[in-house]
Amino acid sequence: MLAGLLRLRGNTDPAGTVAVLKRLLSEYGRGHAKSYALAFCFMGVGAAATAATAYLIGSAVNEVYVDKSFAGVAAVSIAAIVIFVCKGFATYGQAVTLARISNRIIAVNQKRMFDRLVQQNLGFYSDKHSSEFVARINFGATSASAVLNSLITALGRDLLTLIGLIFVMVYQQPLLSIVGLLIMPPAVLVLRKLIKRVRQITLAQFGGTMMIQQALQETVQGFKIVKAFNLENVMQERVHRHVDTIEQASNKLARVQNRSTPLMETLGGLAIASVLLVGGYSVLVLDATPGGFISFITAFLLAYEPAKRIARLNIELQSNLVGVRILFDLLDLPVPPADTRTTALKVTEGAVRFENVGFSYRPGEPVLKDVSFEAAPHRISAFVGASGSGKSTIFNLLLGLYAPQSGRILIDGQDIATVSSASLRRAFAYVGQDVYLFHGTIRENIALGRIGASEDEIVAAAKAAYAHDFITAFPDGYDTRVGEQGAQLSGGQRARIAIARALLRDAPIVLLDEPTAALDSEAEAFVQAAMGELIKGRTTLVIAHRLYTIAHADRIHVVEQGEIAEAGRHEELLRNGQRYATFHQLRLSEPDAEPGAGAGDTATGAELAAAG
Known part of the structure; x- marks a missing residue:
């Protein structure tokens, strides 16, 4: 099963990620553009508030230790209250807006996936287990909104916050700002190597989850057989095996996703140590104002988390893009031609007639051979x-579940192929x-x-x-x-x-x-x-x-x-x-x-x- 999942479209082609994202933005992002723009505005307010907080701390330090002005401290305190109130409302607005969009996308996807499954013919389900479709609907429906939310959050909250804080750092200490840039190249190189591994592990998780659902469904529906044939241990072993597979995959995913953390923390520690040394020297030896240094340190520390989230964005996306590909694979299933016939069957007597009807489910294996009879x-x-x-x-042919490959079926003289x-x-x-x-x-x-x-x-x-x-x-x-x-x-x-x-x-x-x-x-x-x-x-x-x-x-x-x-x-x-x-x-x-x-x-x- 995992081998089949690995054959999903674009899952080994780096360009597949771009293609999937473009389609995702086209089909879902465009329809919610106004709502995403509103969420983006809320994030902009929150980012500005975060940057203002870093700048305000430096002003507070200067008012206390340089200007020794209580009025200035009071003004800074009032400004802090206003900033945090604005940030609170902005955070609330952002969260509610994104949640509403996400819920809507999930609902639309569940409907679209179910509609596509209902449109398939009877033969489509002959070699598949129902648990597969349950897993696909659950996983695929939520993945689209998760990817879009990750993108808008990274571009809005994290990127805008990072830009605001970098502006504060550059304004306060231009030379010190260069130090922060030193951590980016090695971090990016390490993260790029983890992407493919994350994708494969996520597929393994999905496959294991599907098998657990299958075993659970079969156990519940066939409970009498399980008991009658003493199959409790067999079913337990089957479920336990799949649970162990998911546990191992989850542990691998945790290790891979967090493999960059020691590097990021080490580089962050080196950057902070360098900033403290250079900044301390500027204040103690060169008589720079402490407020600018404190403001810079605050902005730098606040910028660390959004910078780390942005650096990890591709890894987070790959996990959810697996679900998006599963979603698109199901939505792209070929649909039998729509029934465009408008003629209604008119039954007066209810006479049924088969005339030389032939049919086969598989080529070369006829099931009906020139069958003729009258009911x-x-x-x-x-x-x-x-x-x-x-x-x-x-019966299947009479109900229109399949169409005969030869001959005619008549009801009161009307060919059912025409109604x-x-x-x-x-x-x-x-x-x-x-x-x-x-x-x-x-x-x-x-x-x-x-x-x-x-x-x-x-x-x-x-x-x-x-x-x-x-x-x-x-x-x-x-x-x-x-x-x-x-x-x-x-x-x-x-x-x-x-x-x-x-x-x-x-x-x-x-x-x-x-x-x-x-x-x-x-x-x-x-x-x-x-x-x-x-x-x-x-x-x-x-x-x-x-x-x-x-x-x-x-x-x-x-x-x-x-x-x-x-x-x-x-x-x-x-x-x-x-x-x-x-x-x-x-x-x-x-x-x-x-x-x-x-x-x-x-x-x-x-x-x-x-x-x-």
Whole structure:
């Protein structure tokens, strides 16, 4: 993972830093130019106050020891109060202004990054872990404002303060000011060598943080598996290993970032010693006024910290520029062409037709091969087949998640390739075998079926899905929180809430990846009843996992290796004595098979494969 991060754009090219900064200033700095100018003004006031303080101290010393004027001392005291009041308000204004800009940039970045992720197609996420995107959004969103704040602070507060103090030093002691310049060349040379090292260590920190988030997320979501397989030690070792990696990287970063400190302090000590010797000689031997010397020393000491921060600016920037590159890499992801189709799908009957549809996720590996079938309006069409035969791909194509590479898909005679994606998806109510509930309340999850639905409509949908009774049995009723992915509810309860969500959608076509496959008999009975309410009067396409569903379908399609091997009603397919009949006989011959349709039996793809 770290190797992949190291391939981020411009991370080994020195010119990359300039390019990233130019883009950052163009996309974010320009939009907040007025606010940054205001912050810059506040910093200018603060810098002037700092320089005035250094000058004022020298005046105070001269008023006391040279002029011996109490009135002068009083005037200097009043001036000091005014200066520090101004500095206090300027510091407050600067901090609040920069914080507001920073918060705004972070919010904009989080929205832009999330929007870009939502725009990707389903295949984009197939080989990625969700924790990667969480880490990128958290790290990337904050890095842009951190870089801009560092730049404006260095150019405003530190540079203006340094200029003001240098002016005071030159005004008071021109010759002594030359001494301060001696520390700059060696310091700059040392700092330049640290930049690349800081960048690499920061990437290691980010990669380790991402892996910790991944392990934590997998542990929480798969907690039952962790416990059932005694994986606590495995997960602990995984997290501990990544934490140790981050700790080591952080320690390296601390050493590298502060490696210049001994040199800077040593050079600073030499400069101060030289200034004291030369200044002391001027006052004691050459009878110079002590106020000018004290003012110079004060300005020199005050200038030391901003000068050190400016010298270290590039090191600080490199750490945050890693996050900016991560931000731009995500924002620069190619986006599928926008849906410019304005024609709305008009569903009158709900007839679905595939005409010679071909599709593959990867070149040279077809998933569907010239698939043709028709799902009659207001009827149940079932699809059975081995895992990987193409059943789920049929649903994905119908929902417009992918586009067929050949052939056509028609709904009531309308090619779905010519209608808008939004109108296409409004025509479907989808319930999957792996029921997904969003974090929130039961009411909120049902209401997602149709945004803006009333409370009465939500309750009506829950009643139709046989969910109202168990919902009202909870102390919080419809305000009961479902937990992450519905963890607070049983499998049957989750399935009925999902069906209530689909009922509320009131779509003419139902796509049903039968949610009873993993349920016990009692839960299945409730869910089957809820499914019966859902499919009433609607065109229903079912990926079948139960013989009960297969036996009662109006038409059954056996899918094998991306093709429709045979199709017909249950009795017809049994008479034909081909794949379906062999599979059915295999299931009924099992010891636990029930007589009749075998409502409790599972028609899995593995059994179809075994039947062959």
